[in-house]
Amino acid sequence: MKAGRLLIGTLLACTSLHLIAQEAPPPQEKGPAAADAMLHALVVKYPNPYRAMEAAEVKAVMDRVFTYLDATTPAELIDKTSHAPIAKLDKANPNAVLKPGDFRLTSYEWGVTYAGMLAAGAATGDKRYTEYTTKRHQLLADLTRLYLPGVKADPANAQAPIKSFLNPHALDDAGALCMSFLKAKQMGSKVNYGQMVDICGKFVTEKEYRLPDGTLARGGPDGKGGNKQRPLTNTLWLDDMFMGVPTIALLGKDTGNTKYYDDAVKQVLQFSQRMFNPQLGIYMHGYVEGLRDHPELHWARANGWAIMAMVEVLEVLPKTHKGYKAVEDQLRAHAKGLAKFQHKDGLWHQLIDRNDSYLETSATAIYAYAIARAVNRGYLDKEMYGPMANLAWNAVASKVNAKGEIEGICVGTGMAFDPAFYYYRPTSTRAAHGYGPLLLAGAEIIEMNKKFKFGLNDSGFMYQGQR
Structure with a gap:
């Protein structure tokens, strides 16, 4: 009985370990230490902070971006000829x-x-x-x-x-x-x-335009007796999971009409059925209905739009909806796939599974947001994915220059059937695609690090408990 009480006491004590980081046990040998005894504690020079940023640090990054955007996106009208203000x-x-x-x-x-x-x-x-x-x-x-x-x-x-x-x-x-x-x-x-x-x-x-089964698509009649080519008839762009599906789900909440929830779930699952590679855990960028083979080019930002769409749908979809679990399962499968491809410094490659393509900022910002949101909502395990989101955020934060511009953002990108198109897409601080995702990511990282404690455990960055 005494041994049993001791075991129970030990287990209860373990639940309070969130207060401090776990440390390696002290050495039991006595006398002078061997030369290799403390090598594990050497200072490591990480290119980006290897820790959780405080809320004030995250906000400082966001404030730089805000100041730049507020100054360079006027909400004003002018006369197109005289350029005089129209008040x-x-x-x-x-x-x-x-x-x-x-x-x-x-x-x-x-x-x-x-x-x-x-x-x-x-x-x-x-x-x-x-x-x-x-x-x-x-x-x-x-x-x-x-x-x-x-x-x-x-x-x-x-x-x-x-x-x-x-x-x-x-x-x-x-x-x-x-x-x-x-x-x-x-x-x-x-x-x-x-x-x-x-x-x-x-x-x-x-x-x-939609395919016969209701999936949002690019194509349809061109009004001249032919069909629109974007780039071919009946093409699915993974981007459109985001461009349409969160709005459909939000209309469900706004109107109370469950048909919108049904449609949002259908879109996620039908896009995924066609475009998700379950072996890799990531999506192809484009799909053309009727082709026997499709371009297996896994563009990073499109994958960002997909995972972002899923967290936005789950945010408003009633948990009692028959499709809730299927969407959550798809989100988990995608996050697991993305985790395999994160670069050592926190970013993802332009073509996710091609390490010789450049590291891209906007996709990483979207992943940081979506994964942190999923951790905060309990869709993903905080122990596994919290460090991944923090690493991504710290990498994205390093891309904000002194003016508040964000560097390393791929410009607008269509769908292609060859890798050269994606490899050589330019980057620009004027590519608008990274600014909203950075703000979303910063906000969600603040919430995540307010809710959970992360720190070093045996020199590794990991979850340490609830705040």
């Missing part, structure tokens, strides 16, 4: 355009950035981030109110500062922006999103 929004002026900045306020990348700003504001308590999105959403709502009647009346010839949104032709024009509108609305924004959500929500759910 009064009382009529649909055909000469009005958005004042040019470094980035477009109605691109799909900026839909992600608006969501990132909202997440950053929630995680840090800094209202500047939330107000960044609210200000620009309000401008878009005002422009929609003024210009939508004219665009509806004459889609081909009407002039509008945000015509690509008011008259969308692809998921890129509508999906990510719609996601940001619905997120802001559900977080209590006072902007009237009714008209905008009606435009983009209907485009995603009713107007975008």
